[in-house]
Amino acid sequence: MKRRSIIVIQKQLINSQIKSPQVFLIDHENNNRGLIDTNEALQLAQSVQLDLVVVSEGKDAPVAKILNYGKLQYQKKKRQGHSARPTVKEVRLRPNVGMADYNLRIEQAIEWLNKGDSVKFVIRLRGRENQYREQAGEMLDRIVAALSQVGKVQSLDKRSLIAQVVPA
Structure with missing residues (x-):
């Protein structure tokens, strides 16, 4: 019933x-x-x-x-409407991203985490970039280390190159 x-x-x-x-x-x-x-x-x-x-x-x-x-x-x-806003922000990166762009994305992620949103980092590999899968995994580790002050890792999947960080 x-x-x-x-x-x-x-x-x-x-x-x-x-x-x-x-x-x-x-x-x-x-x-x-x-x-x-x-x-x-x-x-x-x-x-x-x-x-x-x-x-x-x-x-x-x-x-x-x-x-x-x-x-x-x-x-x-x-x-x-304001309370129903999305709380997961997504950042897409490539493995050969420049240092300035990388730092900008990290600063944005810190801002979002301080506001209470969670951030999902996705590293995309295309074509020959698949040869450098280890470097992309290391980049994920660097991202997690950079955000460890303001957030904690909810999930880290090095196989699909995705890291989700939630506010601490």
Whole structure:
């Protein structure tokens, strides 16, 4: 027997949707106005061309705030998008990479690890570069050693030339 979980999305009550006779009001300047009739709070919100939004359901009366509801929705959506950003950054290198490029990639990886992202290093070999597989393995070891201060190795696969480093 499968169990289905139902997710209830609680929509915030705004303006005329508020059925409670009184609300604890926080005005647009974040001043606590105390317990006020809902109609009076609605008039106050309309006078400053903002919305009356229930931010918390209280025991006695809900807590309502005067703010721009559209702006609140936008910020909420933006925060959700920001928290869902990818946390694995990938760096692709070739075995004959120059020292300046190598150092740049290491600095970027240190920055990402300090932010909390994990970093995956992939060394690609093409054609005749396969003869220098040992050098590519040594390069992976150098990368791991360079990042040992800010991260720890989650996986190191010298056969497929991949190293994954997570924040320490």
